Amino acid sequence: MALGLASGLQAAPHVVGYERFHAGKPSVEGGAILFSELGCANCHGGSAVEVPRKGANLVDLAKRIDRDWLADFLRDPESGRKGSNMPRMVHGLADPDIDAILAYLGTLGKNANLKVPKHANAERGSALYHEKGCVACHAPTPDFHPPHAPADLKVSPYAIAHPDFGKKTSFAALMAFLDSPSTWRPDGRMPHVALEGQESADLAAHLLDFQDSDPGNANKLKPWPKANPEAVAKGKELVTKLNCAACHTIPGGKAAEIRPLATTADASRGCLSLAPVAGLPHYELTEGQRQSLQAFFAGTRPETDSDGRLTLAAMNCYACHDRDGIGGPTPETNPFFVGDEALGDSGRLAPPLTGIGHKLQQPWLEGVFAGAEGSRVRPYVKTRMPNYPAHAKVLAAWLAEIDAETDAKPLVEHPEDLEAGRKLLGIVGGTNCITCHTWGEQRSLGIQALDLSSLDQRLRPEWFRSYLLNPAAYRPGTLMPPLWPGGQATVRDVLGGDTDRQIAAIWSFIGKGEGLPEGFPDRSSGLYELVPSDRPILQRTFFEGTGTKAILVGFPGGINLAYDGSGARPAVVWRGAFFDAYQTWYSRHAPFEKPLGEQVAALPETGVETGRRFRGYRLDAAGNPVFLYTDGERDVSEAFAVAEGTLTRTLSWTEGSAPSVTHPADVGIATKAGEKTLTFIYSWK
Amino acid sequence: MxxxxxxxxxxxxxxxxxxxxxxxxxxxxxxxxxxxxxxxxxxxxxxxxxxxxxxxxxxxxxxxxxxxxxxxxxxxxxxxxxxxxxxxxxxxxxxxxxxxxxxxxxxxxxxxxxxxxxxxxxxxxxxxxxxxxxxxxxxxxxxxxxxxxxxxxxxxxxxxxxxxxxxxxxxxxxxxxxxxxxxxxxxxxxxxxxxxxxxxxxxxxxxxxxxxxxxxxxxxxxxxxxxxxxxxxxxxxxxxxxxxxxxxxxxxxxxxxxxxxxxxxxxxxxxxxxxxxxxxxxxxxxxxxxxxxxxxxxxxxxxxxxxxxxxxxxxxxxxxxxxxxxxxxxxxxxxxxxxxxxxxxxxxxxxxxxxxxxxxxxxxxEKAPFAIKEMRAKPDGFELVFTEAVDPASLKNAFAMSSFTFQYSSAYGGEEMETAELKVVSATPSADGVSVRLVVEGLKPLYVHELRTTGLKSVSGRELDHPNGWYTLNRIPE
Structure with a gap:
């Protein structure tokens, strides 16, 4: 396993939003993204990206980062992480000066209390890494192949490389970072990934390729050498001079100096010069990047991000989301988005962000960014929406502003239409919403699509109205059918077939109605229990201990049998109540069922290989089953009947010796043998 | 629909x-x-x-x-x-x-x-x-x-x-x-x-x-x-x-x-x-x-x-x-x-x-609808056979056609792609008026050919039951 080896990376800084959308052609927009993401705007001001790019918080470096790794990184950021956006800063400085900078950096903060947990599991971490969304931005490990992916799946050229974590940091520090990335990366470029419980330890184990289960055995950070005060003072002076605080949070450091952009068009003298200039940042830019920045300097610079394209590219929202036809997973990352396939792509992909500020109520949107409790409404999508707690307010307000649709037709509610809303949501002459959509805790009747009961807290009503009129316009490929095709109601006898009133009624019931939409079956009624009265009841199903070809027989008198139609043998017997057929008859995802009664006893498999083959069953005049199979050369029939609290099992065969049989445990057995026939009578105490 | x-x-x-x-x-x-x-x-x-x-x-x-x-x-x-x-x-x-x-x-x-x-x-x-x-x-x-x-x-x-x-x-x-x-x-x-x-x-x-x-x-x-x-x-x-x-x-x-x-x-x-x-x-x-x-x-x-x-x-x-x-x-x-x-x-x-x-x-x-009964591929277009004779006056500018295909991928469903508008050069009715011969430029093998009609009427004045059809032209006949 080789982490951090993303393909397509060069010595140049890897700015995803630029590489993916603008590398092909120099443009003002590409330049604007680079201007933010390379940190230019931090010294020079004037970024249009809504959340500015910053550098790392340099607190507690000595507790978190290996000193040798950092020394190499300062000299050549590319050596520490491929495609790093950190410019070279220390060219022109002598080694003692660089040591002085390190000495100073080593003194910053002593707050971190880093601990390792008792246990970690790299395999679980790998599953998290590949399923929960990390690979939307980062490269997968080569040994992981997602289901449904083509055999020759490649790594995305936009994958953001990892450093060699084993060289850079320790288990404890990496885990702490994963628990709260914004503590050390305040700009949200590495967002919070909503890890729970043990997950950050598992993920750290995966990223470090740490296969031991006790993180106490993981490599620890080498202590940094004791710093001499003169070096520290010298280092501080150099850090101030290099204006590091423009990008980085430096506890106790001096405020950064803003340096207006030179007006000269001569790119050979500043940060863009091909040769490093002492005291200025040096980037190993590609020719395209350089041209884009120059186009940006020369062109009409965007002052704000009025359509979202700059910010979504800069923050790599496009890795998961499409907005206005831009972005979304690439062919290489798409197969890693997994979820409930029964819902189509909506069941595994992140929702599009087209008009998102118009779709969602601003407080809800803010909650989504902040990772508020209950803000994940698509439990079936395995990828977790990352969080941006520090920027939630700003982002939500900004999207609400740029997406506002002031001329959207309003949804007008009629208080008297609540009951019509209940009917329309339901399946008894309604629009069948609950066939596919869950309602609070209530499972739907078919596919388990998005919960409808809280839509009123999330959506703007006017968006809800437009969406229902043409779902596919908002979510291409959605399984949601247009229930008012061409604006015409398909249910004509509710509210006179008035489309607007019907939609408003549904909205009203979601917000203000009490109880459930019409038509959820009442499971508590016990109506689906099969109770044999005068004849046996037979029912096939998936059954525990029996398999996928189980034939259940419930006899009058409370003796029940599960016959395994694959192995041609009785597999389970039990007493009392027979079977609840609800799931088998009505559930779309019928589970492996269990006996309803008690004294459940399994019959072991015979273990004799005779090529036994099930041939079906006959019912005798009383409705008792006679199971049929071939067993080697023999044709065998196996009849079951119940009388006076006993189960009689009669085997008859055409030639040779008796077929092998097993019996249930804890059951009395009486045996009667005849000519090519054998009867067992099972009795219970 | x-x-x-x-x-x-x-x-x-x-x-x-x-x-x-x-x-x-x-x-x-x-x-x-x-x-x-x-x-x-x-x-x-x-x-x-x-x-x-x-x-x-x-x-x-x-x-x-x-x-x-x-x-x-x-x-x-x-x-x-x-x-x-x-x-x-x-x-x-x-x-x-x-x-x-x-x-x-x-x-x-x-x-x-x-x-x-x-x-x-x-x-x-x-x-x-x-x-x-x-x-x-x-x-x-x-x-x-x-x-x-x-x-x-x-x-x-x-x-x-x-x-x-x-x-x-x-x-x-x-x-x-x-x-x-x-x-x-x-x-x-x-x-x-x-x-x-x-x-x-x-x-x-x-x-x-x-x-x-x-x-x-x-x-x-x-x-x-x-x-x-x-x-x-x-x-x-x-x-x-x-x-x-x-x-x-x-x-x-x-x-x-x-x-x-x-x-x-x-x-x-x-x-x-x-x-x-x-x-x-x-x-x-x-x-x-x-x-x-x-x-x-x-x-x-x-x-x-x-x-x-x-x-x-x-x-x-x-x-x-x-x-x-x-x-x-x-x-x-x-x-x-x-x-x-x-x-x-x-x-x-x-x-x-x-x-x-x-x-x-x-x-x-009850009564057969006025419909496009058959749509047959021809080397240079299509032949449409109707369930009854077409009013020749309604043929003018009645036909439009485009072609498209799909992406072959593991994705769940796919959008139409490579959509191209095709030129319907002529639409000639047969002597009995029951079929119409379309000459179309730019037929593409293996593409779906979408036929859209507007205003077609039968000689008895009936409107076409469904105006559109889609022909999957795997092969163009020789």
């Missing part, structure tokens, strides 16, 4: 209503018949056998001669595991269950099955909900075809036993796999020549609804079914597995086993999920469409119509919307002895434009 049945009378025989609806609070097992139709076979002059999702087979007597409330319902078989197909075989009925095809036999003639015999098995069953089993349907040679869904989600293992394959019931009752690449092949039906066809569903690897000619030795595109090629019993191996993420026509060129659908039914325009296939074989009693295929449509609660012709030895043709406005998702179709069409419905598991959870309807011809 069809919202009616121009020229046809539709009668609802039985439709879910609150008191007997299987999903209403009041319903309990034994109350009425939950007619969630999953299989239909006409087995007597006035007797229809109906399989329902719950796991039963019912006989309905008197459908043709009695009022709906006088129809007699008899439960013939029960306790089955999600039956999705029914076929008369001698005096017995064959029914597809999850784990086997079962022969239902009534040995004592009391209209209740007393033998449930294993007719065929031999495919893997994991317990995953999506492993539906369809068929059997008989082709002209007597082969009984069965198609197997891919599993999806929890428990699914498409390496286990011929998932996404079609095959026939072999001599010893073993499933004999014949061809692969299916996803959810829920409809089977033979044409008048006895060739078998199946419909598949838009989803992973399937960009839109296809109707395919079902035969041995071919691959229909869904690569999840390749898993079973590892079995020593695989009937053939793929010479080349086509690469994904390229336009369909390109992918088709890569692999000799990979075949295109005879007809694509474009998503949304023609519906969303095809179900049963039923050839029109009623000697004109169901209109002038004999030999064409009816294709059930789940989401739109409709029935579409497919015209096929052979070009270069392979089937291809056009699809048209036909009947619509049914009370629930259309799942099964069959003709009664009197030439009326029975439409079996259930919304189970998904949703449809029909707002009842199940139903059975009867469709009878």
């Amino acid at each position: 069809a919202f009616g049945a121009e020229g046809y009378e539709v009668t609802e025989i039985l439709t879910a209503s609150s008191p007997s609806d299987s999903r209403s609070k009041e319903w309990k097992p034994g109350d009425g018949v939950t007619l969630e139709v999953s299989g239909m076979e006409w087995i007597g002059p006035d007797r229809l056998a109906v399989a329902i999702r719950k796991g039963e087979v019912w006989f309905l007597d008197g459908l043709l001669s009695k009022k709906p409330e006088e129809i007699r319902y008899t439960r013939f078989a029960n306790g089955l595991h999600e039956p999705l197909g029914l076929l008369l075989d001698g005096k017995d009925l064959l029914v597809a269950q999850r784990a086997e095809i079962t022969r239902l036999r009534d040995a004592n003639g009391d209209d209740i099955a007393d033998e449930y015999l294993t007719e065929a098995d031999g495919w893997g069953v994991t317990g995953n909900y999506h492993e539906y089993v369809y068929g059997p349907e008989r082709d002209g040679k007597g082969n009984r075809w069965v198609t197997l869904n891919l599993g999806m989600g929890d428990l699914s293992d498409n390496g286990k036993g011929w998932k996404g394959w079609g095959g026939i019931i072999g001599k010893d009752g073993r499933f004999e796999p014949k061809s692969l690449g299916m996803r959810s092949p829920s409809g089977l039906g033979a044409n008048l020549e006895g060739d078998m066809f199946f419909s598949d569903q838009q989803g992973t690897w399937i960009p839109a609804t296809p109707v395919y000619h079902l035969r041995p030795g071919v691959f229909y595109g869904n690569q999840e079914s390749l898993a079973s090629l590892k079995s020593p019993e695989a009937p053939f191996q793929m010479t080349v597995v086509p690469k994904p993420n390229q336009p369909y026509p390109k992918a088709l060129e890569e692999s000799p086993e990979f075949v295109p659908p005879a007809v694509w039914l474009p998503y949304n325009k023609m519906g969303r999920s095809a179900t049963d296939i039923q050839v029109i074989d009623q000697g004109g009693k169901f209109g002038p469409f004999d030999g064409q295929l009816l294709v059930g449509e789940f989401t739109n609660a409709a029935v579409n119509r497919v015209f096929l012709e052979k070009v270069g030895g392979e089937y291809q043709g056009a699809c048209f919307p036909f009947l619509g406005g049914f009370p629930a998702a259309v799942v099964r179709l069959c003709f009664a002895p009197d030439g009326s069409l029975f439409v079996g419905m259930t919304n189970r598991g998904w949703s449809s434009l029909g707002n009842r959870s199940y139903g059975l309807s009867r469709v009878r011809l």
Whole structure:
């Protein structure tokens, strides 16, 4: 396993939003993204990206980062992480000066209390890494192949490389970072990934390729050498001079100096010069990047991000989301988005962000960014929406502003239409919403699509109205059918077939109605229990201990049998109540069922290989089953009947010796043998 | 989108209503018949056998001669595991269950099955909900075809036993796999020549609804079914597995086993999920469409119509919307002895434009609609044959055409792509006015050709029933 080896990376800084959308052609927009993401705007001001790019918080470096790794990184950021956006800063400085900078950096903060947990599991971490969304931005490990992916799946050229974590940091520090990335990366470029419980330890184990289960055995950070005060003072002076605080949070450091952009068009003298200039940042830019920045300097610079394209590219929202036809997973990352396939792509992909500020109520949107409790409404999508707690307010307000649709037709509610809303949501002459959509805790009747009961807290009503009129316009490929095709109601006898009133009624019931939409079956009624009265009841199903070809027989008198139609043998017997057929008859995802009664006893498999083959069953005049199979050369029939609290099992065969049989445990057995026939009578105490 | 049945009378025989609806609070097992139709076979002059999702087979007597409330319902078989197909075989009925095809036999003639015999098995069953089993349907040679869904989600293992394959019931009752690449092949039906066809569903690897000619030795595109090629019993191996993420026509060129659908039914325009296939074989009693295929449509609660012709030895043709406005998702179709069409419905598991959870309807011809009956490919365009003569005055500027294809990829469904407007150079009516010859520039093999008409009228002044059609031009005739 080789982490951090993303393909397509060069010595140049890897700015995803630029590489993916603008590398092909120099443009003002590409330049604007680079201007933010390379940190230019931090010294020079004037970024249009809504959340500015910053550098790392340099607190507690000595507790978190290996000193040798950092020394190499300062000299050549590319050596520490491929495609790093950190410019070279220390060219022109002598080694003692660089040591002085390190000495100073080593003194910053002593707050971190880093601990390792008792246990970690790299395999679980790998599953998290590949399923929960990390690979939307980062490269997968080569040994992981997602289901449904083509055999020759490649790594995305936009994958953001990892450093060699084993060289850079320790288990404890990496885990702490994963628990709260914004503590050390305040700009949200590495967002919070909503890890729970043990997950950050598992993920750290995966990223470090740490296969031991006790993180106490993981490599620890080498202590940094004791710093001499003169070096520290010298280092501080150099850090101030290099204006590091423009990008980085430096506890106790001096405020950064803003340096207006030179007006000269001569790119050979500043940060863009091909040769490093002492005291200025040096980037190993590609020719395209350089041209884009120059186009940006020369062109009409965007002052704000009025359509979202700059910010979504800069923050790599496009890795998961499409907005206005831009972005979304690439062919290489798409197969890693997994979820409930029964819902189509909506069941595994992140929702599009087209008009998102118009779709969602601003407080809800803010909650989504902040990772508020209950803000994940698509439990079936395995990828977790990352969080941006520090920027939630700003982002939500900004999207609400740029997406506002002031001329959207309003949804007008009629208080008297609540009951019509209940009917329309339901399946008894309604629009069948609950066939596919869950309602609070209530499972739907078919596919388990998005919960409808809280839509009123999330959506703007006017968006809800437009969406229902043409779902596919908002979510291409959605399984949601247009229930008012061409604006015409398909249910004509509710509210006179008035489309607007019907939609408003549904909205009203979601917000203000009490109880459930019409038509959820009442499971508590016990109506689906099969109770044999005068004849046996037979029912096939998936059954525990029996398999996928189980034939259940419930006899009058409370003796029940599960016959395994694959192995041609009785597999389970039990007493009392027979079977609840609800799931088998009505559930779309019928589970492996269990006996309803008690004294459940399994019959072991015979273990004799005779090529036994099930041939079906006959019912005798009383409705008792006679199971049929071939067993080697023999044709065998196996009849079951119940009388006076006993189960009689009669085997008859055409030639040779008796077929092998097993019996249930804890059951009395009486045996009667005849000519090519054998009867067992099972009795219970 | 069809919202009616121009020229046809539709009668609802039985439709879910609150008191007997299987999903209403009041319903309990034994109350009425939950007619969630999953299989239909006409087995007597006035007797229809109906399989329902719950796991039963019912006989309905008197459908043709009695009022709906006088129809007699008899439960013939029960306790089955999600039956999705029914076929008369001698005096017995064959029914597809999850784990086997079962022969239902009534040995004592009391209209209740007393033998449930294993007719065929031999495919893997994991317990995953999506492993539906369809068929059997008989082709002209007597082969009984069965198609197997891919599993999806929890428990699914498409390496286990011929998932996404079609095959026939072999001599010893073993499933004999014949061809692969299916996803959810829920409809089977033979044409008048006895060739078998199946419909598949838009989803992973399937960009839109296809109707395919079902035969041995071919691959229909869904690569999840390749898993079973590892079995020593695989009937053939793929010479080349086509690469994904390229336009369909390109992918088709890569692999000799990979075949295109005879007809694509474009998503949304023609519906969303095809179900049963039923050839029109009623000697004109169901209109002038004999030999064409009816294709059930789940989401739109409709029935579409497919015209096929052979070009270069392979089937291809056009699809048209036909009947619509049914009370629930259309799942099964069959003709009664009197030439009326029975439409079996259930919304189970998904949703449809029909707002009842199940139903059975009867469709009878009143007067054939004015419709594009046939659309035939020509070296330089198409020939349209109408059900009656076209008013020549309405031909001017009446035709527009575009072509498109789809991306071949593992994605769930796909958008139309490479759409191009084509120039309709001329539209010339035949002497009798019943057909119109279109000359079109820029025909592209393997692309879907969308025909849009405006303002066409028959000589008697009728408007065209459905103005558009889609021809899948796999080959341009020479």
